[in-house]
Amino acid sequence: MAFQQEPLPYDPGALEPHGMSAKTFEFHYGKHHAAYVANLNKLTQDTELADKSLEEVIRLTFEPSKMNIFNNAAQTWNHTFFWNSMKPNGGGAPTGAIAAKIDSDLGGYDKFKEEFKNAAATQFGSGWAWLVLDNGTLKVTKTPNAENPLVHNQVPLLTLDVWEHAYYLDYQNRRPDFIQNYLDQLVNWDFANQNLAAA
Numbered sequence: 001m002a003f004q005q006e007p008l009p010y011d012p013g014a015l016e017p018h019g020m021s022a023k024t025f026e027f028h029y030g031k032h033h034a035a036y037v038a039n040l041n042k043l044t045q046d047t048e049l050a051d052k053s054l055e056e057v058i059r060l061t062f063e064p065s066k067m068n069i070f071n072n073a074a075q076t077w078n079h080t081f082f083w084n085s086m087k088p089n090g091g092g093a094p095t096g097a098i099a100a101k102i103d104s105d106l107g108g109y110d111k112f113k114e115e116f117k118n119a120a121a122t123q124f125g126s127g128w129a130w131l132v133l134d135n136g137t138l139k140v141t142k143t144p145n146a147e148n149p150l151v152h153n154q155v156p157l158l159t160l161d162v163w164e165h166a167y168y169l170d171y172q173n174r175r176p177d178f179i180q181n182y183l184d185q186l187v188n189w190d191f192a193n194q195n196l197a198a199a
């Protein structure tokens, strides 16, 4: 069965009052994410990978000779994870179990914000910033291009896409403003708590 593009968890205009426009979703979800899924299907059609789960394809293709498949599989997965990492009226201080763990593992919410902003701003070129569980401990990480925590045996809890296509329509070159808006208005801590509980 072909890989599917998961539906957005909210209306494409739902984040417009919170700093991410419907126009961005029209391109980022409707063109960029859709193209990764279409390419993945083209590249895996009639191969043994076509019947694997998306996560399995990601783990099986993380090697130089299969990088084209890996990139499209990981970008398919990363974007779905990113849409779920945001919600209308999100952002601000965390709640629940993740809040306590940020205090104990990362030294509190202010330290987390500082680390996350730094990771997202200093990923040179295209990539992703993440909050992950690494051997039971929270960590803030960044990855280049399509790379993600699944290939490093880490459990992803939240992500931010810092490819230029993620922010150029709304923020042009101002990546730091895009990162700040994500932290202040978009982060879906419920999703992070679900991922933490399932880990």
Ligand code: MN
Pocket: 028, 032, 079, 161, 163, 165, 166
């Ligand atoms: Mn993207």
